[in-house]
Structure formats: C-alpha cells, structure tokens
Amino acid sequence: MLSTGLRQLGFAWSMLSGRGFRVRDAMALADDVRATIEEFGSAGDGAGDMLSAPDPEVQDGLTRRRLRRTVRNAARHTPYYRHLFERIGVDPASVTPDTIASIPPTPKNALRSMPAAFVSDRARPAMAAQTTGTTGIPTTVWFSQYELDITVATGALALMLTAGLRSEHVWANCITTRSIAQYLEGRSVPMAGAGYVPIGPVDPRVALDRLATPMHLPGKRPQITHLNATPSYLAAIVQEAERDGWTAADFGLQEIHVGGEILTDALRDRARELFNVPVTDGYSMTEIIPVAGQVCAHDHLHLPVDLGYVEVLDPVTLEPAAPGAVGSLTITPFLSYRDTTTLLRYVTGDLVRVLPEAEKLGCEMAAVPATSRILGRVTGSDLTTRDVLELLQAERALPLPTRYAIEETGDPGGPVLHVVAERASRTLSARLEGRVADLALPLSGVVLVEDPADLPTPCRVRADLREHTFHTVPAGRSA
Template identity: 60%
Template sequence: MFGTAVRQLGYAWSMISGRRFRLKDVSALVDDMRATMEQFGSPGEGADDLLAATDPEIQEDLTRRRLKQTVRHAATETPYYRHLLKDDGIIPPTRKEALRGMPSAFVSDLAKPALLAYTTGTTGAPTMVWFSAYELELMSAMAALSLMMSGGLRTDHIWANAVSSRSIAQVIAERGVTRTGAAFVNLGIVDPAVALDRLATPLHVPGRRPQITHLNLNASYLGALVQEAERGGWSPRDFCLEEVWSGGEVLTDALRGRAEEMFGAPVHDGYSMTEIAPVSGEVCADGHLHMPADQGMVEVLDPVTMEPAEAGAIGVLVVTPWSAFRDTTLLLRYVTGDLVRVLSEPPECARAAIPATSRILGRMVGDQGLTTRDILDALQAERDLPLPSRYALDGGVLYVVADKKDRALAVRLEERLSTGVVLVEGPEELPAPCHVRADLIEHSFERPR
C-alpha cells in the first residue's frame, strides 16, 4: 500500500509540474490498478483523480505552466519553431501543410525516435509523426488506466481493433488493452462479411468470454458492418458485444442507433488524431465533446481569422500536446482541420467540469455552409440509402450514391439540406471521389462462411 501511495504521488507530481513521468511508476500504477480491479471489481473511491484535474482554477494555472514549458521545449529543440519564434515569440497556429511538408523539422534535437506513424491520408497525402519509446510506453499505460477506470475493461474481456494498421491508435490500443489483462484481437479492416463472422464465432480460450466483447472502429466501417449485417439477416443474438467505440470520422445519431439495434451494445463516440496524441475526447450522453486539458491545450478558433471563436459559432480545433507527454514530434497550436461549434451556454451534464464543445462537425463542404455532419445526418436518416454514405458536392448540387433513383427520396434530401440533389447508382458516377476509411480494406484469402 505504501509503495502504491508513493507511485500515485509521483504520478500526481508529474501531472502538476509538467515534468517527464517516471515510466516505472506509471507502469506499476497500472499493475496496482489491475490487481485492485481483479480483487474488488472497481477502482475505488477517488481513482478518477489520477486521470484529470477538474477544478477550474487549478486547471487554468496548470495550463499556463505547461504551455510555457512546452513552448520552451519546442522553441529550443526543433528547427521549425526555433526559426519561427526567434524574433517576437508570438506563436501562430501550425498548419497541417507545414508538418506534412517537412516532418523532420518538428522533431526535437534531443529525441530518440522509435516509431514512425502515418495518418490515413483520407483528405490528401498522409502526415508523418515520430514517437519515442517513452511516448509509446506512457500513452499505453495511461490508456490502460483509462480503460480500466472509465471504460470498464476487465481481464475476461476480448477487445477487437478494426482500424488502419498505420495508425498510432493501433499500437496504443494493443499495448493498453493487454496491460489491463484483457485479450486483444487485431481484426483489421477486412471484408465486412468476414468481420461479422469473426465477431460471431466463439473463440474457446481459457479465462475469456466466449466471443469478442469490445469493438473499436471508424464510423464508415461501422456503417459497412451494419449494412452487411442487415442484408445478411444477423441479429444481436449472434454477438457478445458489450461496447462499441467509434472514432476518426463523424458518427451520426442515426448510424449509432442502427448499430446499437444490430449489435445489442452501446456505441460510444470519441475523438483523437495521430498528430495530437494523447489528447483525445469523448462524447457524453448530452452530446458534448469533452476534451480534458491534462494532456494538452485545446482551442477553438475562427477558421478564417484564427481568433477565438465566439459562443455559438463554428470554429476549428487547435491543439498543443504537452511536452511531458510528447518529446519527439513537438507541435504548438496545431490546426486539426476538424470543426466544432462553441457551446452557447456552459454544459450542465455529468462531465460539466471537463471543457466541452459540440460533437465534431467534420469539414465545410461547398459554399452553402454545410458541414460533413449536416450532410451525413440527412443521408443516414434515410435507411434506403446504402452505407457507408458516399456523396460529392459540385456546383451547388449534392450527388449521392443510392441503390436506385427515387425522386421522393431526392426531394426529402433537398428540403432538408436546401440544395439540389442528384441520386447516382455508384461511386464512379460522383463528380469527385468520396474517400472514407472503410475503403482501407486489407485483402486476404479468407472468405465469409
């Protein structure tokens, strides 16, 4: 008990001071938490305090100190910021194009790079981000703590990942899940029919549930699984899922509802990016995206002026990961490109103490003021349209992939989106490609039963 208390104090000191964590202490905390969970079934009172400080005044003071330290590291250790901040010290937002064009310029002179992660490149060329062994171990341990305390992951559970193997999320999930004692399955993005077979097939392994209990995937691939399951006559009785986690793309209420109907498990909506890891967020029951300030500073800026967005306005998420967590690729005020709406009033939900915005809106599409979420909300409310949703806006007209041309359906979409709608029968008929992560299919010789 004394050793655990000392490790908790060391962890708390690193969180408060912004200094590097002692990995052996964080790793031991994971082992302590796992032992506690196995013996008592819950983390115990006050355990959540390990993950986040929620007092606004304390958090504001911590943010100032952490930002000062992070800026100092970036300005003295990286070629990009050393050149950028040498004159007046003003920190302009860092555009994705800068990181994509010269990734090595953001790597600290003191770094010991161990792993190069690529983004999927859905919206263009992939972005490269280096991570050290320290970062990987720390983020994995913190993921394990979060999964046990907040996610309810237990040693008899089986977690399946169905995301791109290039993502840092794949590495962190595998290490974090196995640290909790649960089993990890690298499901991959395979043919949806094959994935359903794997989810439904009993595994017959000692100490584990009969089937996969947790599934982590992108929203478009979730749509592909739902579509295949509905067409194939699957039902919740075929699966043993307890939780489904979706991230990386806009998740609509309509898709979440259909997925919960099909798999018989709650679907959680989260947000993360390779570039800003470990900064992440989760959507609460009231529909707010909460992003704790413990791993980084989160700003919402006007997409044009790059000034703070006003209450009720749409802004872009701009993130600075703290240097206590990131010692290799250092980023200051990184413009994610993901839009949110600033809340008009402070939230009153169960997580009100954690900073919040609206859910991710995606990107602006065309000149009509429509966001990705606006379009997907309209499309996925129509069950006759195939999943994942595919569309393209051209000249003020929205082209939508449909199984058949249905004028009544097109009229409903036009009324909801206030734009012209043309239904086409295949993606090849769209005026521009519609890239979704469900397209990152990993080919194999396996065939569905």
C-alpha cells in the same frame, strides 16, 4: 501497497508539475490498478481522480506551467519553431494562455511538407505513424519510445478507470493496422488485462463472423465484447449485418467504440438497434496524441485540459471563435506526453461549434470543458460534413458507408449534392430533396448516382482502407 502508494504519489507529482513521467512507474501503476480490480472487482476509493483534472483554479496554474514548458522546449529544440520564434520576435518565456495568440497557428500543410522540422533536436525517434491521408497526402508523426510507453500506460489506466474495461472482456479492433491507435491499443488493452483481437478493416462479412465466433478462453467472455472501429467501417458492418440477418443475440458485444470520423445520430441509432449495445463516440488524431475527446450523453465533445492546450479558432481569421460560432480545433499537446514531434497551436481542421454562453453543462462529464460534436469540414456555404451525413444516413434506402460529393455550380441556392444509391429513383431523390427543404440546408439539388466513380470528386472514407485476408466467408443468405 506501500510501493504502489509511492508510485501513485510520483504519478500525481508528474501530472501536477508537468514534468516527464517515470515510464516504469506509470506501467507498474497500470499493473497495480489491474491487480486491484481483479482482486476486489473495482479500483479503490478515489481511483477516478487519478486521471481527472483538479479544481479550476489549480488547473489554471498547471496549464500555465505546462504550456510554458512546452513552448520553451519547442522554441529551443524544434527547428520549425526555433525559426518561427526568431522570425516573429516573441519571447517564448512570455507565452501564457492569455498571450498564446502571439504564436501563429501551425497549419497541417507545414507538418505534412516537412515532418522532420517538427522533430525535436533532443528527441530519440522510435516509430513513425502516418495518418490515413483521406485527403490525399498523409502526415508523418514521429514518436519516441517514451511517448509510446507513457501513452500506453495512461491509455490502460483510462480503459480501466473510465471505460470500465475488465480482464474478462475481449476487445476487437477493426481500424487499420497501420494506425498508431492500433499499435497503442494492442499494448494498452492487454495491459488492462483484457483480450485483444486485431481484426483490421477486413471484408465486413469476415469481421461479423469473427465477432460472432465463440472463443471459450479461460477467464474471458465466450465472444468478443468490445468493438473499436471507424464510423464508416461500423456503417459497412451495420449494412452487411442488416442484409445478412444477423441479430444482437448472435454476438456477445457489450460496447462499441468509434472515432476518427463523424458518427451521426442515424448511424448510432442503427448500430444500437442492431447490436443492442451503447455506442461511444470519441475523438483523436495521430498528430495530437494523447489529447482525446469523448462525446457525452448530451452530445457534447469533452476534451480534457491536462493533456494539451485546446483552442477553437475561426477557420478563416484564425482568431478565437466566439460562443456559438464554428471554429477549428487547435491543439498544443503538452511536453510531458510529447517530446518528439512537437506541435504548437496545431490547426486540426476539424470543426466544432463553441457552446453558447447560455448553455450550461449538465452531463456526467460536466467538469471537463466541451464543444459541440465534430462537424467535419465546411463544404459549400455553411454546409458541414455532419449536416450532409445526418441527412443521408437517416435515409435507409441509401447504402452504407455513405458516399457523396458536393459540387459547386454557382447556383445561388447552393451547391449540388451527388449521392451514391443502389438504385437511383425519382422517389428516393424526391424524398431526399424534401428532407433538404425541411432541414433548410443550403443545397440547390440532389443527384443520385449508382456508381461511386460517377461522383464528380472521389469520396474516400476510412472503411476503404480495406485489408485483405485469405479468410473468406460465403455471401450472406439474404444478400
């Protein structure tokens, strides 16, 4: 208890000072929290405060300090930013949250084209993570052993203190085994004491079978309790389970976590209906680790301010988006968590809406700043990915995962929406067009196709990152 107290003080000091963590202490602290929970059933009083931000005034000072250290380090040691600062003539020491606009935002393409230029000269690169590259070109991000370890330790703390993961639980991951999230969770979930099952994005029938399979392990629930997947893979599972007659009673699930893509209300409701468990929507991406957001019960995306500096920039002008306007999430991960691939004002391309000034946060996460949920990309005139997915996933006759393409035709009514359907019919088409009109979406028409190859442009979703297995499950009874 005395040594734990010292470790907690050290962890708190690192959090407050913005300096690096002592990895050994952070790991030991995660072990201490797990042991405490296993002994008493819960962490001690005030445990949640270990990961939460202090009051706003203190937070402002901390943000300035962390940002200053991060910018100064990038300008000194990261080739891309060293050249950038020389070119723009800005003194890195002068950068504060008020003057951060003096640094040009970093576009995704810059990192994609020369990832090594973003790796600090002082770094000790240990592991490369490539993004899935659904847009065609993956982005490479290097991590040091320090970054991996500290992210694992803080991830384990968050799983225990925020997500309520306990040693009796079994966590299954259906995200691609090539992702950094798979690696990190593969270490942080066992550190939290829970069991970890890396299923990967295999044939959804195999995944369902694994979820239903009894395990009867000592100290664990008899079946998998937590599922982590991308929304498109969850959609594939939901589709398969509905077709094959699975019910919630076949599984032991307690929670589903999704992230990496847009989770629509329609898909969330369908998954809840099928598995009878809450579906938690999160946001993160490889480049901005450890910055991660969570969607609250009021459908806001909350992004904590102590892991990185978060901005929402107008996608065209790259100026701060006004309240109520749509902008791109732009993130600067802080140096204490990221010392290898360093990024300043990284434009994620993921759009959100800045909350109107009149909108007061009244949810359980009100202390953490928030935006709207992720809207995706803008396709056509003011049409977002979320608009299209909400429209299509509310229609149960369409197959999951949803596949579509937007075709600009020059029609003043807007682009044409091409959608993959199992059976293209006039009735279905009319129903969709009726909903387009009801929602006043800027679309001039809906075209149904029965083969994804007939879409004018390929539609890639993360569920397509299918991994093969020799484990086969016979076709479903009602399929």
